[in-house]
Amino acid sequence: MNNKENKPLKKQLREKFISETPEALTELELIQLLLTYSEGSNFAELSQQLLDAFGGLNAIIDADPDFLMNSFNLSERTVVLMKIIPQLSRLRSMSISKIRCINSAEKARKYFENYFIGALNEQLVVASVNSSFRITDSRIISTGSGIQLNTSCREIVDFALRSNAQFLFVAHNHPQGSPLPSAADINTTEKLISILDTLGTPLIDHIITGKDSSISMREVYYKSLFSADSHGYKFSRK
Amino acid sequence: MDSGKLHAGHRERMRKRFLSTGITGFSDHELLELMLFYVLPRVNTNQISHSLIKHFDNLDSVLQANADELSDINGIGSSAALFLNFMSYMSRRYLISSHSNMHFSSSDDIKNYFIDYFNNSDSELCVILNLNMQLELVSAVSFPVESILSGKITPRNIAEIILKYNSYCIVIGINHPDKLPVPTENDYRLTKIIAEILTPLGTEIFDSVICGSGKAFSMRKNGAFSFGQKEIL
Numbered sequence: 173m174n175n176k177e178n179k180p181l182k183k184q185l186r187e188k189f190i191s192e193t194p195e196a197l198t199e200l201e202l203i204q205l206l207l208t209y210s211e212g213s214n215f216a217e218l219s220q221q222l223l224d225a226f227g228g229l230n231a232i233i234d235a236d237p238d239f240l241m242n243s244f245n246l247s248e249r250t251v252v253l254m255k256i257i258p259q260l261s262r263l264r265s266m267s268i269s270k271i272r273c274i275n276s277a278e279k280a281r282k283y284f285e286n287y288f289i290g291a292l293n294e295q296l297v298v299a300s301v302n303s304s305f306r307i308t309d310s311r312i313i314s315t316g317s318g319i320q321l322n323t324s325c326r327e328i329v330d331f332a333l334r335s336n337a338q339f340l341f342v343a344h345n346h347p348q349g350s351p352l353p354s355a356a357d358i359n360t361t362e363k364l365i366s367i368l369d370t371l372g373t374p375l376i377d378h379i380i381t382g383k384d385s386s387i388s389m390r391e392v393y394y395k396s397l398f399s400a401d402s403h404g405y406k407f408s409r410k
Numbered sequence: 411m412d413s414g415k416l417h418a419g420h421r422e423r424m425r426k427r428f429l430s431t432g433i434t435g436f437s438d439h440e441l442l443e444l445m446l447f448y449v450l451p452r453v454n455t456n457q458i459s460h461s462l463i464k465h466f467d468n469l470d471s472v473l474q475a476n477a478d479e480l481s482d483i484n485g486i487g488s489s490a491a492l493f494l495n496f497m498s499y500m501s502r503r504y505l506i507s508s509h510s511n512m513h514f515s516s517s518d519d520i521k522n523y524f525i526d527y528f529n530n531s532d533s534e535l536c537v538i539l540n541l542n543m544q545l546e547l548v549s550a551v552s553f554p555v556e557s558i559l560s561g562k563i564t565p566r567n568i569a570e571i572i573l574k575y576n577s578y579c580i581v582i583g584i585n586h587p588d589k590l591p592v593p594t595e596n597d598y599r600l601t602k603i604i605a606e607i608l609t610p611l612g613t614e615i616f617d618s619v620i621c622g623s624g625k626a627f628s629m630r631k632n633g634a635f636s637f638g639q640k641e642i643l
Contacts, residue, residue: 186492190477194499202503205496209448227531227585230504231552234537236571237429239553239563249448252425256445259436260501263470311544312513 181216182208199229210250218244233257274341275305277377277388277407283307284343284379285386296344298328300337301376305405309335325364332373339403340368343379351382353389361389362397369399376405417454421447438469445497449490458485473498514545514581520617521626523547524583528621532587536600538568540577541616549575555584558600565607572613579616580608586622593620593629601629 185205188197197205200223207215221244226232237251274280287297287310299310311331313324332340342364344357353361361378368375378389390398391407424444428436436444442459450458461483466472472480473494480491514520527537527550534555540548551571557563572580582604584597601618608614617630 186489189496189499190492194503202500206500209493225533225554226552227528227533227535227587230527230550231531231533231535231537233504234550234552236551236553236563236567238567239557243557243562248425248429252428252444253448255429256441256497257500257504259441260469260473260497261505264473264501264505312515314515315519 199223202229203232206253207250210247210253218246273304273306274299274301275405277391277405280341280343280377280379281381281386281388284341284345285381287343288345288347288381294345294347296324296342298331299341299343300332300335300373301339301341303338305339305376308337325360325367328364329367329371332368332371337373339376339405340373341377341379342375343381345381347383349382351380351385351387353378353380353387353392358389358393358397361393365397365399374399374403376403377407417452439463442469442472445494446490449493450485453485458483461485473501514541514547517617517628517631520581520619521628524585524619524621525624525626527583528585528587529624531585533585534587535585537583537585538571538604539581539583540572540575541579541581542576543578545579545616548577555596555600558603559596565603568604569607569611572608572611577613579614580604581616582618584618584620586620589622591620591622591625591627593627 181204185197185201185208188201189205200219203219203222204216207219211218222232225244226235233254237255240246240251240254241248274283284297288295295315296313297310298313300308302308313327313331328340328342342361357378357380361375364378365375376390380387380389388407390402390405391409394402394407394409424440424447428444439456439459439462442462443455446453446455446459462472462480463469465483466475466479475494477488477491477495480486480494481488486494514523523539524537528535535552536555536558537550537552539550542548553563558568582601584600586592586594597618597620601615605615617628619629620627
């Protein structure tokens with residue numbers, strides 16, 4: 173393919189990206205569009221070779237830089253351009269979870285709603301905070317459908333002891349349904365509150381996020397489950 | 411030296427630094443500058459990238475901005491704005507299917523990861539996942555299977571990758587497009603080649619997973635070969 177024939181393709185790709193939703197572009201077209209910015213007139217053939225070898229966009233982006241340069245004759249410019257993409261993604265995912273200080277039930281709910289964005293299965297998360305409720309660490313304790321909160325108690329305690337946390341938060345999601353706690357959720361929360369109090373790392377709240385809303389168990393069960401001292405954590409009494 | 415050559419040298423150095431260090435050590439405006447190189451030849455991109463960050467507050471907001479908003483900035487024309495929008499789209503797309511910050515707590519997590527990764531792929535591909543001590547995904551590196559078996563990717567290359575990411579252990583995923591996920595002679599060979607490199611480096615293969623026809627087979631779970639001591643799952 174010579175230069176003259178390629179020019180329209182370059183233009184076509186850009187116009188397609190602007191005028192239609194980006195989802196309308198195939199993986200091949202996306203790679204081609206990317207390579208128009210860094211390769212010469214053979215960008216179309218190179219894109220096809222890359223797709224044939226790696227089968228998909230992410231796999232191409234994840235390939236080793238040296239291998240791409242040596243085996244496909246890609247320029248360093250191209251490899252850098254590709255490797256910028258995961259870095260931007262990381263930036264994106266970091267700013268999704270920008271809230272770091274969860275000193276109220278409202279912020280905690282917001283934080284964990286963001287946390288579970290895109291999660292397709294149930295996850296149980298524990299987060300440690302310092303005395304000013306700034307998140308210091310978090311860990312996914314278990315994933316899968318129908319999480320057995322009970323069996324996860326041990327791991328939560330283990331996390332509490334290791335992380336040197338001042339206070340703890342626990343959260344889990346109901347990806348398809350309402351955020352209302354099940355009887356087992358309530359039971360386990362009660363147990364956790366008692367164990368963690370004994371260990372000197374009080375459980376501040378247990379957030380459950382549903383399909384499009386979330387609840388703070390402290391707001392709902394402040395009387396029956398939690399101790400009166402909220403350590404400065406703000407919540408409305410429902 | 412004229413200013414064109416000065417720019418070229420600066421750009422070249424910045425790309426080299428990026429490849430060797432990644433994002434660590436790159437500030438928001440430097441990463442943005444690195445991107446602008448691709449659409450603004452022979453211009454002082456440093457200044458433009460500073461104006462962009464100043465106007466939108468941070469790089470992520472720059473990437474969320476639409477083309478009209480971006481064009482308000484002096485030096486950004488419609489093609490530069492289009493490029494930034496495109497890179498933003500690519501990064502979102504990568505994020506959706508990359509499970510970044512993924513934590514593997516069971517062998518099903520690993521299987522599901524690879525089933526997603528190889529979804530719709532019709533290439534014979536081998537992916538090495540580098541995991542840290544908490545079994546969190548640090549990075550994924552993909553190779554065509556043929557490149558390892560034929561020696562195009564040498565054991566030395568693989569060793570360099572493992573050392574670069576300081577992996578605690580790795581997971582291998584192999585794709586069999588349109589075939590059943592049954593380990594073949596080549597899969598054992600491939601796993602063996604990688605295992606032999608790892609042992610002296612103090613890293614182990616945590617699992618080797620074969621994928622095909624939307625299903626996955628874990629070598630570890632099925633005792634297809636014996637592993638070292640890292641008993642975590």
